[in-house]
Amino acid sequence: MKRVNYFVVFSSRLVPLNSFIKRNASMAKKSSIEKNKRRIRMVASKGGRRESLRNIIKNKNLPLEERFAASLKMSEEPRDSSPSRVRNRCEITGRPRGYYRKLKMSRIALRDLASFGQIPGIVKSSW
Numbered sequence: 001m002k003r004v005n006y007f008v009v010f011s012s013r014l015v016p017l018n019s020f021i022k023r024n025a026s027m028a029k030k031s032s033i034e035k036n037k038r039r040i041r042m043v044a045s046k047g048g049r050r051e052s053l054r055n056i057i058k059n060k061n062l063p064l065e066e067r068f069a070a071s072l073k074m075s076e077e078p079r080d081s082s083p084s085r086v087r088n089r090c091e092i093t094g095r096p097r098g099y100y101r102k103l104k105m106s107r108i109a110l111r112d113l114a115s116f117g118q119i120p121g122i123v124k125s126s127w
Helices: 030-058 064-076 107-115
Strands: 007-010 013-016
Touching (some): 030 064
């Protein structure tokens, strides 16, 4: 298992990102994060096979028996190889909800980093 550390440039030195998260933004369970990573790897490895079977199933010009056989083969594939089973998770905390796709982080981590001025272009609003 490769551990990824996130660092932030702060006053010309690298500081671990975890020191900037002021709230008790607890990490998600390690098992759920690893399970999601395993699903991502499985989708990448089995994606071509699933795509070819899906094309055979949807092709109306092929005989019904061949399409049915392809659907049986598709049902034998592991469930975790389906892209719809992959969950978007925060890169920092692993939180599955309140996820911003563009930034790949949750709303809580976004707010904490923005309050420290670590995300360019995001300023605190006031009116």
